[in-house]
Amino acid sequence: MQTTILYIGRDTEITAVMNRLLNARPEWKGICICSDDEAISICKEQQVDLVLLGNGIDAECEKALRSKLTGIKPGLKIIQHYGGGSGLLYGEVMSAL
Template sequence: MQTTILYIGRDTEITIVMNRLLNARPEWKGICVCTDEEAISVFNEQSIDLVLLGNGINHECEQALKSKFDSIKPGIKIIQHYGGGSGLLYGEIMTAMN
């Protein structure tokens, strides 16, 4: 079964890298966006299993996104990922999913 992961980050270049990393694993489907509006739209249209919040998201936006996502899909797993390589990313995702 494939895990669908929504990544939200403000840096376009990092978002491109995250898209590559998330979609490199056959068990993951990564959807990567840079704006809150895109994130909410994707979240409404797709079945998301995990949300990754990347760098550049301020506390106010983070809280608003968490609240919105939880109102749509209560209990959705939301974690922060600020970089550190593909091994760390894998570990964070696997920990969150277990």
């Protein structure tokens, strides 16, 4: 069974890298986007197991996103991901799950 991970970031190049890293593991399905509205829509329509908040999301946006996403899916795990290698990403994801 795949774990669906939604990555929300502001930098399109980093978002593309995250898409590659998340989807490189067969046990993960990565959905990587730059839009808060799209994130909300995805959470309403799909099963999401974990949300990673990436670079460029300011504190106010983060607070609003957390509120909206957990309003849709109470108990949804949301963590910040600031970058680093794929080993760090794996550790963050596994710790959150």
